[in-house]
Every structure is written in structure tokens, then in C-alpha cells.
Amino acid sequence: MSNQPFTLSQVRPIREAMTVSRPARLGQEVPVTWFSLGAGTSITPESYDCTTLYLGGEGSGTFVLGNDGRTVAVCPGQLLAVPPKTLCGTRTDTGMIYTEIILKKETFTMNSILKAGQPTALKNLISYEEGSIANLDLVHADNMKFVLMAFDEGTGLTPHRAPGNAILTALEGKAIIGYEGKDYELNAGESFRFDKNGLHSVTPQGKFKMSLLLVIE
Template sequence: MNNVPFTLSQVRPIRDAMTVSRPSGLGYGVPVTWFSLGAGTSITPEYYDCTTLYLGGEGNGRFLLGVDGQEVSVNPGEVLYVPPKTLCGTKTDSGMIYTEIILKKENFTMNNIIKAGQPTELKNLISYEEGSIANLDIAHADNMKFVLMAFDEGTGLTPHRAPGNAILTALEGKAIIGYEGKDHELNAGESFRFDKNGLHSVTAQGKFKMSLLLVIE
């Protein structure tokens, strides 16, 4: 994970009969945690006083929402929006890995295309635009941004620096990620971490879609 491509199963592998969590270390103001659940395990429903996003990573499982425990399947590449004070638990038959993002700020903006309790495939939310780079904010506040980007063939971002730690995840296609003078190939399902003020670039290899989670502190 130290400025090289990685998968969630590398940083938080599934362990038999165990549920395990690992903080991402992006920042304290926006807790981002990776969870892995072994086959046949579960996490008891609980709730936060603030909004939470869950990103399906690897494997398959179900989230249990509300007092009636409505079961919602979340697959790799999907996002689930859970409002404040909503009971939420998880269980899996075969094993799963997901990311939890806690939006502690009261003043944030959530894109209204994301509906509470309805898993949505991220890459289907944004379209390619001819000769262009398209952006779609999913959620943002003064201390974070979660955004989707779609790069048409032949496009890219020139080297630049960001004001916080960030994780980029390839949703479709592949790209070359430049980071502090070194190039790395990033394929769908892989992620890359940028440190605050790290010099980085993105060059699409054909059409390419990605998500970017930025935490500013």
C-alpha cells in the first residue's frame, strides 16, 4: 500500500471464522476502515449518529438495515448509503471485504442520485464524454471528497499535488499512475494511495473509470 497498486485482499485479507477491521489511516476527521469477514460470519447491527457509506470490495455479503433487519446485497464496485441512526449489520456466506466511510461532518453534500439503502454500481453512474474527462461528486464536505472520474481514450491528468491523503480505485479499464517520478499500471479492482502533497498523474490506457476518496486535514 506504500505508494504502489494494491487490492483490498492484500491489505485486509479474509481470515477463516473471523471478522477483522483495519483503519486506512487516511485521516481522523473522516474515519475510513477496511473490514473482512470470513465465510459464515456476521457483525451485529449497530448505528452511528452520522451518515455512513459502504463500498463493496471483494466477495459477496448482505447488509442488515433498520429495526426489521432488511437484507441488502452489496457486491464489489457498489456503494451503499446508510443515513444517521440507522441500524446496520453485515453477514456473509462465502466471505467479503468492504470499506466503511464515516461522514462525521454535519454539513456535507450527498449527490441525490445515491438513494439510502439502495446499493448502486459506481461505474454505471458516470459516462464517458468524447475527448474529455468527466467528474461526478458522490459526497463532499470541507474535509473530504468522494468523486468518480471517467477518462476517454487519450486523456489524463498532468502531474499535480492534492491537499490531503487520497485513495484512487480503478473501476473499469486501466491507467498509468505516475507518483513522485515512478509509473505504475493500475487495473480494474486495484487501488493506489497518494500522500498529502505527493506529486501524481493519471494517464488512461484506453477508456478508464475510477473513484477518488480524498481526506483533507
């Protein structure tokens, strides 16, 4: 995957009557996978021995949780946290794409603002602060971080390097992403990948919210 803006339907398009997965290859110890489900398809419930995060990307569908098969609708821009040893499956009538993040580390911290099994709209979790950049850590361990950021108008991040591979996703507004000497416009619903130590900057065009998944290995 080249370093330029992308949507999930570009990197993992929906295929009729099929369910398809593609690893994002951010790191070995934090498996991140994109799933696409064609209309009328499903994935049989299974469980992991660790907490798993699901990020709604495009389209809509239902997650089926627990032994009682409780159904939870997940829409684009929402996050669903599933506790360890909890059965979890998916199905969709119209097609959907989502991201799965497996938290293999036994020791990690998850913000109490997240309620397991309850989808949460990411952009509603963080507020704009006048003249400031706001940060909200949702999940972090020694090998990963998932954080939200809200940029008030006139703020931004000057060029810097990160200690791991990362994917930034625009949640609201738009920004200019500088990466290794080139500028790219990023709009809500689009993502951008940074390689470890890649020089990058964020220049919002007005108010801007984003999520950042960083894998440190």
C-alpha cells in the first residue's frame, strides 16, 4: 500500500457473495485486519482470548455477540470493543467493511469512556478546545496506541517522526497531510498510512478530528 490517502473500499473492496480479509501489516504483535462482506453474507461467531476492537468503515451490518447471540448494529465511524472469550460474528444485508484490531498484550489500558459491547461514534468522544489540540487515549499498551485528536482552527502538527507504523483516519473536516516532502488532502472517511520514522505533518483546513492507530515494534 503506497503512502497516499485511501478509503477502505479501495484497499479491501466488497466482492459479491464473498467475505474477504486483508492484513494491514502494521506489525506482528498487534494484528490489524480489514474485512469486507458482500450483501447477504456473514461470518460465523468465534472468540479470542483477548480484547478485540472493531471499527466500522463503510456500509452497515450487525455484530452477533455472546452465547445468547445479542445483535449490535455498527455503522461507519463507530468503535465496538469485545471482551476476551466472547463469541463474535458478523452479518450484513447490504455489504460492509470494517477493521479488526486484536489486542494480544495481556497488559493494556482502555479508557473507561468505552463500554464493552456498545458501539460508540468516535468523533463524539472528543471535543474541540479553543485554540488547542485535544488528545484522548482510547487504548494503549507498550506496543500500540489508539488515540483521538481534535484540532481547533489554526492549529496543527509540525513535521515529526513516529516510532512505529501508523494509520491516521479523518473523522470530521479535512486536513493537509505532509509526508516526506509531499502534501496530500485528507477528507472525512479517508485514511493515510505512515511508515515507522516517516516524516509527517498535519495541517487542518478549519476544525478537524482524526483517529490514530500506532503500532510500535
